[in-house]
Amino acid sequence: MLDLEKRSNPYRDDKVIGSCSIFGMMDLRGRCVEGQPVFEAMSNMRERSNGLGAGFAIYGLYPSRPKDYAFHVMYESAHGKELAEAELARNFDVVHAEEIPTNPQDGVTNGPMLWRYFVRPPSEDGVRFQELVAREVTRINTTVKDAYVFSSAKNMGVFKGVGFPEDIAKFYVLDEYRGYIWLAHGRFPTNTQAWWGGAHPFSFLDWAVVHNGELSSYGANKRFVEDYGYRCNFFTDTEVVAYAIDLLVRRHGLGVEMACKVLAPPVWVKIDGMPESKKALYSSLRISYSGLLLNGPFSVIIGREGEMIGLTDRIKLRPLTAATGNGRLYLASEEAPIRLVDGDLERVWSPLGGVPVIGRVGQGICYEEEGA
Amino acid sequence: MCARQCGFGVHTYDEVADRMISDQSKCAGCQRCAVLCPTGAITVGLNPYSYAPNFYWTRERITDLKRQAESGGVLLTGCGNDKPMRVYWDHLVLDASQVTNPSIDPLREPMELRTFLGRKPRRLEIVDGQPVNGDPQVRIELPVMFSALSYGAVSAQAQESLARAAKAVGTLFNSGEGGLPRGLRKFADNAVVQCASGRFGVDPGYLRCSAMVEIKIGQGAKPGIGGHLPGEKVSKSISAARKIPVGTDALSPAPQHDIYSIEDLRTLIYALKEATDYEKPVSVKIAAVNNAAAIASGIVRAGADVVAIDGIRGGTGAAPKVIRDNVGVPIEMALASVDSRLRAEGIRNQCSLVVAGGFRCSADVVKAIALGADAVYIGTAALVAMGCTLCQKCHTGICNWGICTTDPYLSKRINPDIVSRRLIGLLCAWSLEIKEMLGGMGINAIESLRGNREHLRGVGLSDWELEVLGVKGAGQ
Numbered sequence: 068m069l070d071l072e073k074r075s076n077p078y079r080d081d082k083v084i085g086s087c088s089i090f091g092m093m094d095l096r097g098r099c100v101e102g103q104p105v106f107e108a109m110s111n112m113r114e115r116s117n118g119l120g121a122g123f124a125i126y127g128l129y130p131s132r133p134k135d136y137a138f139h140v141m142y143e144s145a146h147g148k149e150l151a152e153a154e155l156a157r158n159f160d161v162v163h164a165e166e167i168p169t170n171p172q173d174g175v176t177n178g179p180m181l182w183r184y185f186v187r188p189p190s191e192d193g194v195r196f197q198e199l200v201a202r203e204v205t206r207i208n209t210t211v212k213d214a215y216v217f218s219s220a221k222n223m224g225v226f227k228g229v230g231f232p233e234d235i236a237k238f239y240v241l242d243e244y245r246g247y248i249w250l251a252h253g254r255f256p257t258n259t260q261a262w263w264g265g266a267h268p269f270s271f272l273d274w275a276v277v278h279n280g281e282l283s284s285y286g287a288n289k290r291f292v293e294d295y296g297y298r299c300n301f302f303t304d305t306e307v308v309a310y311a312i313d314l315l316v317r318r319h320g321l322g323v324e325m326a327c328k329v330l331a332p333p334v335w336v337k338i339d340g341m342p343e344s345k346k347a348l349y350s351s352l353r354i355s356y357s358g359l360l361l362n363g364p365f366s367v368i369i370g371r372e373g374e375m376i377g378l379t380d381r382i383k384l385r386p387l388t389a390a391t392g393n394g395r396l397y398l399a400s401e402e403a404p405i406r407l408v409d410g411d412l413e414r415v416w417s418p419l420g421g422v423p424v425i426g427r428v429g430q431g432i433c434y435e436e437e438g439a
Numbered sequence: 440m441c442a443r444q445c446g447f448g449v450h451t452y453d454e455v456a457d458r459m460i461s462d463q464s465k466c467a468g469c470q471r472c473a474v475l476c477p478t479g480a481i482t483v484g485l486n487p488y489s490y491a492p493n494f495y496w497t498r499e500r501i502t503d504l505k506r507q508a509e510s511g512g513v514l515l516t517g518c519g520n521d522k523p524m525r526v527y528w529d530h531l532v533l534d535a536s537q538v539t540n541p542s543i544d545p546l547r548e549p550m551e552l553r554t555f556l557g558r559k560p561r562r563l564e565i566v567d568g569q570p571v572n573g574d575p576q577v578r579i580e581l582p583v584m585f586s587a588l589s590y591g592a593v594s595a596q597a598q599e600s601l602a603r604a605a606k607a608v609g610t611l612f613n614s615g616e617g618g619l620p621r622g623l624r625k626f627a628d629n630a631v632v633q634c635a636s637g638r639f640g641v642d643p644g645y646l647r648c649s650a651m652v653e654i655k656i657g658q659g660a661k662p663g664i665g666g667h668l669p670g671e672k673v674s675k676s677i678s679a680a681r682k683i684p685v686g687t688d689a690l691s692p693a694p695q696h697d698i699y700s701i702e703d704l705r706t707l708i709y710a711l712k713e714a715t716d717y718e719k720p721v722s723v724k725i726a727a728v729n730n731a732a733a734i735a736s737g738i739v740r741a742g743a744d745v746v747a748i749d750g751i752r753g754g755t756g757a758a759p760k761v762i763r764d765n766v767g768v769p770i771e772m773a774l775a776s777v778d779s780r781l782r783a784e785g786i787r788n789q790c791s792l793v794v795a796g797g798f799r800c801s802a803d804v805v806k807a808i809a810l811g812a813d814a815v816y817i818g819t820a821a822l823v824a825m826g827c828t829l830c831q832k833c834h835t836g837i838c839n840w841g842i843c844t845t846d847p848y849l850s851k852r853i854n855p856d857i858v859s860r861r862l863i864g865l866l867c868a869w870s871l872e873i874k875e876m877l878g879g880m881g882i883n884a885i886e887s888l889r890g891n892r893e894h895l896r897g898v899g900l901s902d903w904e905l906e907v908l909g910v911k912g913a914g915q
Contacts, residue, residue, distance in 0.1 A: 079915075081893035281540040283880055285698065294785050305634030319562050334549045344569060351570035354555045355563040358788070362887035363540050382883065383546055384541055 075274045079301070081286070086252040087279040088232075091368040091398040093375040096430040098394075099127045099245035102236065107253050108404035109232035115279075116173065116253030116398060120266035122227025124275035124370055126247035129222050134160060135185040136200060139218040139225055141263055142180040147213025154211060158203050159186040162229035167226075168240065174234040178213075179263055184222070201272055209300050215264045220273035221372070227252075227266035235266075247428065250370050252277040257423070265301070269307040272317070278305040280365025280385045280399055291358025308367055311359045319427040323376060323425055324433065328432075329356040331381045331421035366396050373428040383420030389434070390415040396426035441472035441481060446837035446849055459539030464625045471839035490769060503760070513761070515667070517833025517843065518658055519754040519797055522782070527771035532913060534894040536881035538660025542653065543883050545874035551884040552844040552870060554814055556651065556791040557720040560746040567726055570910040574744060575720050577650045579814060580609030581870045582885055583804055585751075585862075586795050586818030587633055587655065587724075589615025589841045590691065591668045591677040591689065592756030592833070593621070594850030596858070597842045600825060602626040603855055604862030608870075611650055613816070616666050616691060618680040624648045628810040631722065634711060637691030638664045639681035643714050651745065652711050653722040654704070662766045665691030667757045671836035674843045705741035709855050712742075720744035720791075726766075727751060727773030727796065732780035737783060746790050748773050752797025754819040756836035756843055770796035771810065775908045778811025787811075789889075801872035810908065813891040824865040825858050 090108045095102050102123070108387035109121070129137055138155065155161055166183040188196040192229040205215045218225035223246075227241040232253040236242070268275040282304035283287060289299045289307055295318070297310040308330070328401035330350050332338075338349045355359070364384030369376040377398035379387045390397040390405045392412035396404045402415060418434065419423050425433040441459065442449040450472060451463045452458075464487060473481040489498050503514055525725065536542040543550070557576035564572045585601045592615060599622065605612040606629045613631040614623075616695065618640020623630070627648040634641050635655035646652055655661065668677075678685045698704050708721050714757035722745035723738045735746045750770025755763065774794045781787035794807055795816035804815050824828065826840040833843040841852030847911065880894050896913040897905045905912055 080909075097885055120570070122611055205845055279638075281881075283536065283540055283882045284891065286891030287887050290782055291788070291892050291896055294788055296783065320565075321565070325565070325907065335553050348565070348568060348570055351563055351573055355559050355570075357555075357559075357884075357886035358889070360884055362884060363536075363881045384543075386454070 078304050086399045087255055087277070088112035089277040089279050089366065089368050089398075090249075090251040090404060091370070091375050091377065092249045093396045093426045094247045095394050095396055095426055097127070097247045098315075099130065099247050099392070100291050101245055101253060102249050103253050103324070103433075104408035105249045106233050106236045106241070107406050108345050108399065109253055110238070111402060111407050112253060112399075112402040113231060113233075115255060116231060117149065117255045118231045119228055119229060119256050119261045120252075120254030121232035122225060122252050122266045122268050122277075123236065123239075123241060124218070124223065124225045124248075124268040124277070124371055125234075125241075125244055126223045126248035126372065127246040128224045128244055129185075130319055132163075133222045133418060134221060135187050136221055138184040138186060138204075138216055140182050140184065141215045141217060141249045142182065143213040145180075148180060148182070150211050151207055151214035151216075154203070155184055155186070156209055158199065160189075161185070162234065164185045168243075169238055170240050172234045173239045174230060175230040176265075177236075177261070178228060178254050188374060190202070197272055204311070205298060205300075215410070217264060218270045218275070221271055223275070223370075225268050225270045225275060227268065228263045229261040229266065235283070248370050248375050250275055250277050250304045250368055256312065263266065265303070267305060267306040268370075269301070269309055271305065271313055273305075274309050274313055275339075275370040276367055278308060278367045278379070280304070280367070282307065282361055282365060287358050288361065290355075290356050293404055294358075305367075307347045308361065308365075308369070312369060315356070315359070317369060323374065324423060325352065327376070327421075327423035328352055328376050329359050330339065330361045331423075332360060333421065334381070340397070343411040364400030366400065368421055376417060377424040379418065379420050381421030387418055387424075388415065389424045395422070396432055398424060441476055442838060444471050444475055446844075446846070447832070452758065453740055455897075457741070462879070465629045467832045468828070469832070469839050480514075487667070488538060490588045499625050513759045515669075515757050516760040516763060516831055517754075517756055517758075517835075518829050518858060519752045520830070522764050524751070524769065527769055527900075527908065528614065528799075528806055530898050530900050531771075531806050531865035531895050531910065532898055533876060533880065534801070534806060534896070535879040541882045542881055543673050543878040545871075545878045548878070548883060548896040550874040550878060551872060554579050554582045554885060554893040556722075556745050556793065556813060558790055559788050562790070577611065577720055578609070579611060581873070582808060582814035583869060584610050584631070584793070584814055584816050585612040585821050586754075586816035587613040587615040587631070587653070587658075588640045588818060588822075589633075589666070589668070589756070590618030590680050591617040591672055591845060591903055593843050594841060594845060594853060595620060595676065595836075596853035596855050597624060597825060600853060600855040600862060601821065602629060603859035605629040607859070607863050607867045610866065613653065614649075614771070616655055617668070617677070618682070619645055619648055619690075620676070620680050633724075634694040634707075635691055636693070637681075637689060639683065639689065639691075644829060646711060646714050649715075649719060651720050651722055652715060653724050653725045653745075653747065654695070654707060654711070654743075655893050656704075656725030657724070657749070657757065659726050659749030659751055659767055660755035661758040661762045662728055663693060664759070664762060665693045666903055667691070669757060669834060669835075674845045677845055686807065701737040703740055704738065705706070706837065708742045722747050724749060724795065726825060727768040727770055728766075732771045734863070735777040736780055736784055736786065738824075739786050744790060745793055746777070747793040748777060749816075750774075750794070750796025754797075755833070770807075772795050774807060774812055775810050779909055782811075782890070783838075788808070801869040802876065804869065804874045804894060805873055808885065808888050809891055811892070814891060821865065824861050825853065903915050
């Protein structure tokens with residue numbers, strides 16, 4: 068998409084901001100389940116969005132093509148489609164292409180053409196192929212007219228657009244898909260025109276982020292990730308969260324828990340009181356990655372292959388509720404939608420600020436209050 | 440009382456007439472006599488006597504010309520540039536949170552100002568849960584440090600007051616280029632020791648007696664020339680610290696004679712690192728000049744851990760007036776362009792950026808950090824907290840407030856017990872104010888403001904100025 072900033076940030080504000088509803092549901096045994104509870108939960112939180120953006124990320128989406136990368140692409144003109152398809156063909160082995168099935172809804176208008184492509188990676192060197200995907204997707208998104216790739220990873224996909232969450236779900240016929248992780252977002256933007264590409268989840272490689280908040284550290288975070296080659300083309304703080312965790316986990320090899328301690332670190336007073344070895348680690352993390360501290364209110368749910376992570380800012384200025392029951396982990400802006408869709412919960416709690424809730428397929432839940 | 444207090448000899452007692460006589464031509468306007476007069480009899484104001492009003496040939500110009508005609512020499516002065524150049528800090532306004540993002544209340548929430556100076560790793564390596572790489576870092580509890588004020592330029596009592604306050608608050612003081620007197624070596628953990636062109640007092644013991652070592656290339660008040668300590672100030676104890684004869688002028692060479700190029704600087708940086716076992720960050724301080732951005736980039740690539748930049752408003756104990764008032768670049772512009780350049784080259788994170796040169800208040804500090812600084816040095820502001828009234832006579836060796844003098848009679852007027860408390864008070868006040876401003880912006884850790892220029896807007900600035908500063912205009 069040419070002039071990405073102009074589309075995503077038409078008034079050229081410092082950043083694109085908005086309040087939101089977020090919801091995540093994960094089957095901890097990795098069984099793929101229907102999204103009906105997620106649609107109901109989002110509908111319950113309708114007041115938290117204003118119809119200007121909604122979306123879903125589903126992991127375990129394409130079980131028949133588990134090894135292929137699925138590219139979901141928006142086109143605003145036939146010419147854009149031609150250009151982007153030429154780019155894809157030039158760089159990748161596209162094994163299948165099709166229009167994303169949709170079912171028009173009253174509340175969902177001005178939609179672009181929506182296509183998906185399955186791309187087969189070479190059998191060796193998955194790391195290098197990931198880099199290629201990251202680079203090429205960024206290039207298409209910033210240089211190709213009228214085309215925008217909004218998800219590009221294995222066995223997962225993002226569906227998003229302008230409308231209320233329940234309408235977007237119907238529009239994309241999401242009741243026909245199953246997944247072991249469902250992330251959902253309802254948007255209440257305050258400074259962007261309705262643009263399909265601006266809806267959440269924001270996805271980069273297999274990361275998908277749904278975010279409620281406004282990062283007052285955006286400028287500091289942006290310049291830090293840009294030092295490492297990322298380009299914040301959308302001017303949304305959500306994008307910065309995805310790049311930050313990608314840098315820490317994929318490129319710098321930190322564990323997800325540790326990465327969360329960079330994004331929402333303990334306060335210095337707490338670090339000062341830690342035993343020596345822990346203190347050395349936490350101090351080094353804060354000193355080395357001070358530009359990745361996410362400041363200001365946020366709650367995010369981050370998905371990746373086999374993992375779902377919930378995190379809030381360290382003084383918890385945005386809500387997040389976690390719950391477990393029937394082998395599932397739920398994360399949501401509110402408790403009510405979780406209770407609405409699952410009457411048989413084992414545990415419901417409000418995670419402490421800055422303490423991640425991590426669900427892993429086959430391993431259960433990691434939540435350590437002590438580390439707050 | 441007033442006769443004893445005035446080192447300039449303004450007040451004398453006429454025994455025959457039994458009255459005080461004042462020679463107003465000698466008055467520096469330091470206010471010492473007026474403040475201490477037990478009867479409140481003295482008022483010090485602007486001398487109403489003047490030449491005929493002339494916008495172009497001002498009183499200052501005429502006086503300078505007459506002084507030069509009489510002396511045939513370079514006019515010296517003290518303190519920083521006092522000319523009415525644009526103060527960019529006053530054309531920058533700060534942001535605050537409303538509705539979409541809550542402001543944070545520093546009375547009720549943690550608010551962190553702790554800052555680390557030093558080179559940061561590009562990637563932190565962790566083995567068995569422990570970090571295994573990383574260069575030395577110096578911790579300061581607020582992003583404000585005391586600027587270089589050398590022993591000799593200021594009195595031992597003044598330097599001790601700075602050292603004590605730095606230790607109490609958890610920040611650094613800077614020895615300047617005059618060595619570190621034995622009595623201050625116990626403050627090593629809070630000391631920046633300078634290695635300047637004169638190399639006064641530099642030996643391995645001195646270098647190790649520090650939290651950070653600083654190579655002084657230049658100073659904002661006198662870019663391009665070396666330090667100048669008039670012989671009048673070189674007393675016996677100064678002579679011991681600087682290792683020069685009593686009463687001689689200590690004139691530092693203009694350049695460092697082992698640094699004629701960037702590769703020479705690299706040699707000195709690594710010589711200092713070798714001498715300190717790679718345990719201390721090495722800072723390189725330059726004056727803000729036209730090519731500061733390119734020079735700073737070279738300094739980082741040469742291995743410096745900290746780049747310190749001193750702007751045109753920077754103070755001095757003695758400098759040629761013509762240099763002080765005409766050479767250099769405002770620190771706001773230099774800071775913005777250096778930070779932008781280092782970022783564009785992807786090396787900003789490899790160093791810390793410290794700026795100096797006329798920081799007057801906590802808002803200046805916050806704006807500097809938003810422009811991209813890690814910390815600031817304050818000199819003049821600290822001196823004012825100690826009693827200085829900016830009479831600009833530092834170069835004479837006479838300071839009625841006991842700060843910028845080595846005369847034992849005058850310097851004992853500084854009681855480090857009291858003056859260090861005043862300095863602590865200043866830093867505590869700024870710290871509270873910085874927290875208020877951060878909280879207002881919805882930020883609770885200072886690192887989230889660093890280089891976050893979105894929190895600044897310009898008022899009354901032209902396009903090129905906004906472009907250099909990298910900020911939008913108000914309302915944009």
